[in-house]
Amino acid sequence: MSGNGVVLGLVGSPNREGRTNRLVRAALEGAAMAGAATELLQMSERVVAACKDCLPWVCAEKRKCTYDDQAFELLSEKVLNAGALILGTPVYWWDTSAMVKYFILKMFRVHARSAPLQGLPAFGISIAGGTGNGLVSGLRPVYHFFQIMQMRALDPVPATRFNFAGAENRAREMGGIVAAMRHKRHPFTGLEERLLWYDQLPYLGLSRAEERRLLASLAALALPEDRSGKLVSGLARADTLRAGGDKMASMVEITKCYDAGAKALAG
Template identity: 30%
Template sequence: MKVLALNGSPRKNGNTAVLLEKVLSPLMEAGWETELVQIGGQKIHGCRGCQKCLEKQDERCVFDDDILNGILEKMLAADAMILGTPCYFSDMSAEMKALVDRAGYVAFVNGGLFQGKIGAAVVAAGSGGATHAFDSINHMFLMSRMLVPGSTFWNIGYGRDEKEVVSDERAMENMRHLGRAIAWLGKATAPHMASFPA
């Protein structure tokens, strides 16, 4: 099985990356194919509301001038996706918001391309506001008919300086558990995906 982790932080080796790597570790141990892709700091623009994806029904965004379609292909090929973001003004990063809006909408209007996939949100925060960012990503998962595993707490880690989140012991244990939960859920549901309710 394959899991895709997307880092929405412009800090490639920052706290969001640390959290995502911690989630991926038990999945690697369970034999999953893992990939961590950098979104933050890359060229990706917001949805323009043109409705061309609805009109064309070709599982792509009509705008092919940034990273979106390449990332969307990876999302469609994955059994599970973990979207990680830093908390900016109580919400996800601009790059992650652009990805959620465009990839989520393309998938939605093309017959629910994400349905049955596993989705987990992970948020790195310096202080407050992380729950709202966490909820925002989960909204896309839930309206896409995805499976959203729980863990020992919200999937949030606290740290301002680079890699400071490592000292958040609750977050580290939560991320390890989240990885194990995704592995378990993938194994439990894989035989039944062909009959997932549309």
């Protein structure tokens, strides 16, 4: 058994009824269906204080923050003892929420050196619930956390309003997959395998232009077939322009498709 075998879901949003909570809950449902014990924690009830980067750097040896931070104690203990981790963040300003970032940064300072999470199965969920911008860039800090802590991260789930139902299903499915791995750690043979592993995960390597195209395609696909055709051909035009070297015209075309899709879905 790895840790206590529990599949732990962290909700990095202040909203108990929000989309981040729903997606993490879906993932935990999938884990429970696979037979795992699960636990959900709303991080807003335990917001970690900013790391002071203090010197001398003794917290990495003591494996404890020098300052009294009950929220960090609780959250870090839960993660250190878990059999698998699911971390969901709302996308704020194309990035993770502050409470997720503060937790990550303190985990680096206190625990990255001793690497107690080596091989822990994990996956991340982002929800860009407004415009949809940042659905991938909001995931990157989460996967950087997994990578630095040497966890065995699985495919991310980027969600927006446009693909929410599909993302919930995907989160449920991924919850089952991560649960099946909870009994043991899955460490990397070395840094090389770890870097290559993270490089092959979907979405995370997209350029900004590709991220925007992904978003426009999600908006197009959310429309009924008789209305999505124009947008799909617009995206094909954008691809042709890009292949021909006209990146700006391609981006303009993508934006047109996105705007039309978002407008149609709002109306």
